[in-house]
Amino acid sequence: MTKLKKRIEQIKQKRPGYGEILDFYQKVKEAQAQVTASLKIDPIKLKKEWKELLTKESFSLIQKEDFPLNIEASAKLFQTLCQIGKDSNPHMAEQVGKIKEVLDNKKIDLKNLLKEGGKEQRIEQVANEFGLDKKVFSFLIQSSIKPSIEAGMEQLRSELDPETWLKGYCPVCGSLPSLSLLRGEGGKRYLICSYCGYQWRIDRIFCPYCNNQEQGSLQYFYGEGEESYRIDLCDKCRQYIKTIDYRNLEESDPSLEDLATLHLDILASQKGYKRPIPNPWAHEKWYMGIGR
Numbered sequence: 577m578t579k580l581k582k583r584i585e586q587i588k589q590k591r592p593g594y595g596e597i598l599d600f601y602q603k604v605k606e607a608q609a610q611v612t613a614s615l616k617i618d619p620i621k622l623k624k625e626w627k628e629l630l631t632k633e634s635f636s637l638i639q640k641e642d643f644p645l646n647i648e649a650s651a652k653l654f655q656t657l658c659q660i661g662k663d664s665n666p667h668m669a670e671q672v673g674k675i676k677e678v679l680d681n682k683k684i685d686l687k688n689l690l691k692e693g694g695k696e697q698r699i700e701q702v703a704n705e706f707g708l709d710k711k712v713f714s715f716l717i718q719s720s721i722k723p724s725i726e727a728g729m730e731q732l733r734s735e736l737d738p739e740t741w742l743k744g745y746c747p748v749c750g751s752l753p754s755l756s757l758l759r760g761e762g763g764k765r766y767l768i769c770s771y772c773g774y775q776w777r778i779d780r781i782f783c784p785y786c787n788n789q790e791q792g793s794l795q796y797f798y799g800e801g802e803e804s805y806r807i808d809l810c811d812k813c814r815q816y817i818k819t820i821d822y823r824n825l826e827e828s829d830p831s832l833e834d835l836a837t838l839h840l841d842i843l844a845s846q847k848g849y850k851r852p853i854p855n856p857w858a859h860e861k862w863y864m865g866i867g868r
């Protein structure tokens with residue numbers, strides 16, 4: 577946490593426009609770290625055939641819904657995050673108020689919903705039914721189960737070789753990547769799973785969203801004076817992934833670096849490219865000032 581706080585301070589000084597969003601980020605991370613410190617989850621029992629399927633058919637080891645969740649801890653974290661959100665900005669405060677009302681009237685069962693936390697459709701359905709902002713609601717649910725998901729991923733880490741998978745989806749849970757990283761000598765490229773956070777190696781010339789490997793239709797651009805961050809564009813699927821280049825940047829939380837460069841997402845979107853897995857922290861109603 578100390579390192580994270582230091583990095584947040586650095587970014588704030590460089591980009592004061594990000595102050596509000598970074599304060600929020602830090603509080604959420606602190607709350608999650610507290611849960612993680614004493615978190616207990618059930619062991620994942622891998623079946624032998626699952627590993628065979630991984631090797632032979634390239635199936636991921638498990639699926640999103642197979643992660644064991646500590647529901648008590650997630651429910652408590654949900655309440656904490658609601659409080660943090662309430663104090664962070666007016667839109668969040670309004671949404672948290674609505675969510676509380678629905679929960680207080682027992683119209684939804686929070687624990688049941690958390691159990692289904694991996695199902696984006698279910699969250700969407702509930703949000704629609706009660707007129708909630710889907711993005712905020714989903715953020716709160718996903719962030720509440722995140723410590724359990726990451727603990728589950730850690731259990732499975734030893735089953736896999738991150739250097740040899742080389743596919744556009746996560747070998748642990750099958751989800752799409754949210755970011756890519758360059759690190760090490762020569763700049764090996766890695767992807768980060770948007771759901772469980774696992775990192776695995778990938779070719780330098782590769783679009784993880786459509787498997788395009790043709791150099792001619794893959795390009796990238798940097799932010800001005802920010803050579804450590806780039807946007808990798810694919811002209812085949814018109815989508816992009818953000819790449820954080822750690823060769824000249826101290827190792828830090830990739831999701832923080834992503835959040836601190838939302839102005840690059842705005843640029844990519846202006847060029848007509850879509851981001852399949854948007855930054856979960858980015859919400860147009862929270863952070864209007866960024867990129868202006």
Ligand SMILES: [Zn+2]
Pocket residue numbers: 746747748749750751769770771772773774
């Ligand atoms: Zn994953």
Ligand SMILES: [Zn+2]
Pocket residue numbers: 783784785786787788810811812813814815
């Ligand atoms: Zn593509």
